[in-house]
Amino acid sequence: MLDSELLRVSHEARLLNSSEIKKTPLNAIHRQLGGKMVNFAGWDMPVQYAGPIPEHIAVRTRAGIFDVSHMGEVEVKGPAALETIQHLTCNDAGRLSINQIQYSALTTPQGTFVDDILVYRMGSDHFFLCVNASNQEKDYQWIHDLARNGTQVLFRSNDFAQIAVQGPKALEILAPLTEIQLAAMKYYWFAQGKFAGAETIVSRTGYTGEDGFEIYCPPSRAESVWQQIMKSGKAYGLEPAGLAARNTLRLEAKMALYGNDIDDTTSVLEADLGWICKLEKGDFLGRSALLAQKQSGLERILVGFEVVERGIAREHYAVELNGKRIGSVTSGSPAPFLKKNIGLTYLPIDSCSVGTEFKVIIREKPVKARVVPTPFYKRTKSA
Amino acid sequence: MYPEENLYTKDHEWILVQGEIGIVGVTDFAQHELGDVVYVDLPEVGDTFEANEPFGSVESVKAVSEIFCPVGGEVVEINSKLEDSPELINESPHQKAWMIKIRISDPEELKELLNSEEYEEYLQEQAST
Secondary structure (H helix, E strand, O other): OOOOHHHHHHHHHHHHHHHHOEOOOOHHHHHHOOOEEEEEOOEEEEEEOOOHHHHHHHHHHOEEEEEOOOOEEEEEEOOOHHHHHHHHEOOOHHHOOOOEEEEEEEEOOOOEEEEEEEEEEEEOOEEEEEEOHHHHHHHHHHHHHHOOOOOEEEEOHHHOEEEEEEOOOHHHHHHHHEOOOOOOOOOOEEEEEEEOOEEEEEEOOOOOOOOEEEEEEOHHHHHHHHHHHHHHHHHHOEEEOOHHHHHHHHHHOOOOOEOOOEOOOOEOOOOOOHHHOOHHHOOOOOHHHHHHHHHHOOOEEEEEEEEOOOOOOOOOOEEEEOOEEEEEEEEEEEEOOOOEEEEEEEEEHHHOOOOOEEEEEEOOEEEEEEEEOOOOOOOOOOO | OOOOOEEEOOOOEEEEEEOOEEEEEEOHHHHHHHOOEEEEEOOOOOOEEOOOOEEEEEEEOOOEEEEEOOOOEEEEEEOOHHHHOOOHHHHOOOOOOOOEEEEEOOHHHHHHOEOHHHHHHHHHHHHHO
């Protein structure tokens, strides 16, 4: 038997630079909880506790708590902060109210991804960016080097732990722990204030397709914040959830994963993220490339599919359309809540419509898959 | 824990030899490592495999694991129940979740395998490294 890809990679990474593996402030807690630890982007992270399936179902039906302290934070402030953000990202940060958040991307001159990010507007000329763990140093350097004069760019990743609580019970679990009016907070808004005794930023955001919150706190307070949430969540069936469940949850919600579905070779439009691409906002890095792509028409686009014959599609598996190799699966997994085998891949624009059938090559065997509407999973919004 | 009548591989398969037929599955250790099994891929009756050649695979949400043939032979029966009930691998790895029966081509190859005592020792060695 082979170890899983993830575990093998983790093992090799451990051999190569065991001293360089980074730990979040919650590392000891994960071990106490029986978390199976792996190396993820240089971080020693829990891939699972009870298992990806029960954790996934807990988030969809009750709530799950995730350590996402490996995510990076960059602060951008100063008189030219808005100008810098507008220049480097494709969404329109000028539309953000203070305390509002938007999903966006740092774009290359080619209109591809440096990273996909969340932009928090702290003040009229003050922004806080949440960026991918694997890209944080690159992103900081990118922003620092390209910032307009009069912008202060600060690498803040070491100043924050981050805990995500996701699921239909998240609000009820968290509300008693803070004076912040969580119930009144709208999706993609945030507040700063005391949470479980710590100075925090709390946002109504997440990477699971559920309602939920993400809490940024000082690393020294992370254990206490985690424990208080766990205590409050006990009566609601809150479960710790690891990276494996985080991945299947985000895939069901068709949220892109940098490094799999998007990177510096895929454009924002190809990734089917036209809604974060505000070409009318004025010039920004990558705008002319994206505009040209829009005018001449895309060649390919990211679609969601279901495997309709027996088999599980996994990332990197080859994709064939009418007998011709046209690409590969960018993300693929069993979907624990939907109980289907789903995935994402780029298809030619003339063969991307819902119902289109193609083949995923699973251990040399072509297995039929079909384009389906996305997101695969959409929560029913409660009143 | 590990049935004495079986032989084992270092890849965590077991084989129960009954005359010229060998019944093959994965061990309890293997199912633990895999976690919840959601998919099992089996060969077809009539397929032949050499010793240590992958004959199928077992998948969890996160991982794909190939399963290797402990000794060479021809597949004479498959446990097609596993296709609809892959969780049997977790529930009953040494009994209900047998995967294939093979007609062993060279019984000499069985000498390369571990007995239950040797397999348990091997697991202990692995755990301590």
